[in-house]
Amino acid sequence: MSTNYKIYLVNQSASGKNMWCFLSEPEGLTGKEVYANSTTSLYVEPNYAGLNYFTVPVQYSLQAGASNKAVGLDIKIDSNISIDADLKQSYDADYATAPPKKGPNLSRDQSGSSPDGTLRFVTNSFDKVKNQNQNWFESATFGIETADGFIGSTWAPDPDEQTTITPKFKFYVSTGSFKSGTLADFNTISNSSAVINLSDFERLEVTVTLTSQGTFIVTPGKPAQLSTAIKGAELMDSYSKLINSHNQLVNAHSELIYSHHRALSYLMENDQISESPAHESGVKDVVVKSKGITFNKPQGDKLDKSNELITGTITVGAIVAVGFLYMIASGINLRITNRGTGGTKFDFSYNGDKGRDAIESAFKAGKDIKFSQHREQLNTLDPVEKVFKSLEV
16 A cells, blocks of 8 residues: 655635646656646635645556657647556556557566666667657656646657656646646746655645745645644543543542442441541541431331431531541431432431431531541440440449
8 A cells, every 4th residue: 555645735825726736857867858747736715724635645657658749848648558657667668660550558577677766667669750750659657646636757758768767756836827638847847836855744744835925835744724723623632531531530439439438337337347447547527517317218117216227318518528437416426328429418327326306406407517437436335335334333
């Protein structure tokens, strides 16, 4: 697969322009009249908001032709045969001697080769003079077949010659009065065109700008407005990904804290640990105002109201961070079983000696509630401990 170069076109003049692309004359055709040959052009509106560009593949082409038109300035040349051409290879062109008048053949010489960076064009021993006397003229063309047309050079070959062609990866962009496939003078083109060398490309891209003063400017890379738009889009995409990653991290952290809290609660409820080790973490208690308490309906028959497992939900007036295990008010410790989304609603459970009325009175709207990682010992005895405590003298 060939490498594709892009030549972006920007028109800052007052009117639309037909912009032509030409490939520089190759080396190795010394002593011949070589003409520019292009069928590649784009009409570019002034200050166009979209994109106009030529796509130029690094895939060379050889063409051979014969017609009743001699190779020359302003002559339209149509080749009879065209093949892709690669460097270091040799190609044979077989031109006919009239009569009859017929087109040439062109093929790769499977046994031939050419030095690095070149390709060889070899002609047969046709009778050029006889052909000319019958108004039959040979042509040879070298260049690049692009998605937009052909760009290259055309000359009149001689019989029985070997021409070593060295391509020059150099382009011209011009707004002159050219015609598709009609041969043009390289000197005229080069004096009034933007000249693009291989070193002008940045990441295979270059921009040619026709200014409001009628001069050309060649700059590496994409057009400035396109680069800005792309950079802005890339920045927004990166920012969006960063925000998404941050949200995922926050959610993962919250899930970790919640899982940790649930694990500790389970262990404490099943007497596998006596107190949460989180109280060593140094997280300070916080106090917020209650906005109300609701109780869940008791589940199943209860043997004794003092042994009832009381559950419900408390809403507070400020966001409380994750990591707390207890809500405490008036010496009553409620174990947090779930922190709701938003950090203002907390489910709780309680199985101490206080009834619903006492809990509601301590945690009702307007009361201060302390959030802590460990429970207070005051008034937190379970029923059995309370009996033994009452027997102390």
